[in-house]
Amino acid sequence: MGGGGSERQLAGILRHLNREQFEPILYTVYRQGELLDEIPEDVPVFSFGDEFKVPWFNYPGRLFRMQARHLAGVIREQKIEAVYSRTFLMTLVACAAVKRSPVPWMTVEVADPKHALEDNVIRFLRIKKWMLRRAYLHADLVFGNSEGVRRALIDYYGLPENKVGTLHNYLDFEWIDRLAEESIALAPDRFHIVSAGRLQNQKGYIYLLEAADELVNHRGRKELQMHILGQGPLENELRDFINEKGLTDHVVLEGYQPNSCAWFSHCDLFCMPSLYEGMPNALLEAMACGVPVISTDCPSGPREILKDGEYGKLIPTANSSALADAIWQGMDQADSWRERMPLVRKYLEEEFSPERRIGELERMVRGMLG
Numbered sequence: 001m002g003g004g005g006s007e008r009q010l011a012g013i014l015r016h017l018n019r020e021q022f023e024p025i026l027y028t029v030y031r032q033g034e035l036l037d038e039i040p041e042d043v044p045v046f047s048f049g050d051e052f053k054v055p056w057f058n059y060p061g062r063l064f065r066m067q068a069r070h071l072a073g074v075i076r077e078q079k080i081e082a083v084y085s086r087t088f089l090m091t092l093v094a095c096a097a098v099k100r101s102p103v104p105w106m107t108v109e110v111a112d113p114k115h116a117l118e119d120n121v122i123r124f125l126r127i128k129k130w131m132l133r134r135a136y137l138h139a140d141l142v143f144g145n146s147e148g149v150r151r152a153l154i155d156y157y158g159l160p161e162n163k164v165g166t167l168h169n170y171l172d173f174e175w176i177d178r179l180a181e182e183s184i185a186l187a188p189d190r191f192h193i194v195s196a197g198r199l200q201n202q203k204g205y206i207y208l209l210e211a212a213d214e215l216v217n218h219r220g221r222k223e224l225q226m227h228i229l230g231q232g233p234l235e236n237e238l239r240d241f242i243n244e245k246g247l248t249d250h251v252v253l254e255g256y257q258p259n260s261c262a263w264f265s266h267c268d269l270f271c272m273p274s275l276y277e278g279m280p281n282a283l284l285e286a287m288a289c290g291v292p293v294i295s296t297d298c299p300s301g302p303r304e305i306l307k308d309g310e311y312g313k314l315i316p317t318a319n320s321s322a323l324a325d326a327i328w329q330g331m332d333q334a335d336s337w338r339e340r341m342p343l344v345r346k347y348l349e350e351e352f353s354p355e356r357r358i359g360e361l362e363r364m365v366r367g368m369l370g
């Protein structure tokens with residue numbers, strides 16, 4: 001339960017599920033992560049890592065089968081009537097488990113499957129792709145969290161059109177507004193830009209830093225200060241770039257921040273330079289906090305959220321020049337961009353409320369149970 005968007009969505013689903021109809025439990029591979037503290041007290045947590053360790057002789061598939069057997073045992077012992085899994089790794093485990101302990105099962109995927117699988121799987125890629133296709137065909141319900149992810153699941157795995165639906169993320173506006181009120185110490189004479197996400201290739205941060213270099217060192221926008229929230233494997237590489245280009249006074253790697261909404265609400269502009277996404281929570285939350293947004297036009301997610309650019313600026317992926325141009329425009333037109341934000345908030349409340357989106361999930365589960 002790390003601080004990622006999918007984990008945050010899952011924690012929120014557990015908070016909002018109707019307790020008169022559902023009695024949720026949470027299953028994780030390991031009992032760790034910043035968001036464990038946000039799991040409601042009435043939700044029991046079961047973890048594979050509580051009972052098992054990685055075996056010293058871990059031949060291919062051994063650990064996976066151990067996890068599947070453990071989850072199947074939890075399903076039987078807790079008399080589970082339906083399983084909900086999220087992300088492709090848990091899809092594999094859940095599929096093997098429900099074959100051992102048959103119950104209705106739905107799975108939700110949250111990123112472009114080609115990138116999510118090929119960027120994260122080092123060994124046995126073809127086998128795992130074949131296993132995932134069989135898992136999706138076995139599931140009672142399969143959803144992408146955006147129309148783009150739905151389309152990509154069908155195309156990449158060769159699934160029937162009617163096998164995959166769309167189940168959008170939700171926004172907890174009461175929670176967001178409460179967090180957004182927390183104060184953040186920012187220099188008053190700067191134009192503050194914020195970005196948030198794990199420091200990995202998918203998030204495209206090198207293009208954001210190249211845009212900062214262009215704006216500060218070649219276009220004279222010395223008032224710019226970027227704040228990048230998150231941790232990840234590229235931290236040292238990004239820090240080296242910042243130092244090499246003399247950007248230490250203009251770009252700050254803020255590390256993991258438990259309250260990203262406070263940063264969103266107090267900054268002047270939000271930028272998301274990702275190469276691919278599903279339905280990015282950071283973009284949705286930034287918009288809900290009232291900050292104008294710039295986003296790359298990923299294969300799925302941002303264009304759908306921003307309604308073809310009506311509610312924020314869309315730019316090409318992997319294009320630091322276009323990103324620099326968009327930031328320049330956002331800095332020069334900051335007042336007019338911010339004037340649009342009440343309209344953006346109204347749109348979000350209509351489309352992504354917990355009542356609407358988690359209500360859809362509850363209806364899907366009830367329908368799956370017949």
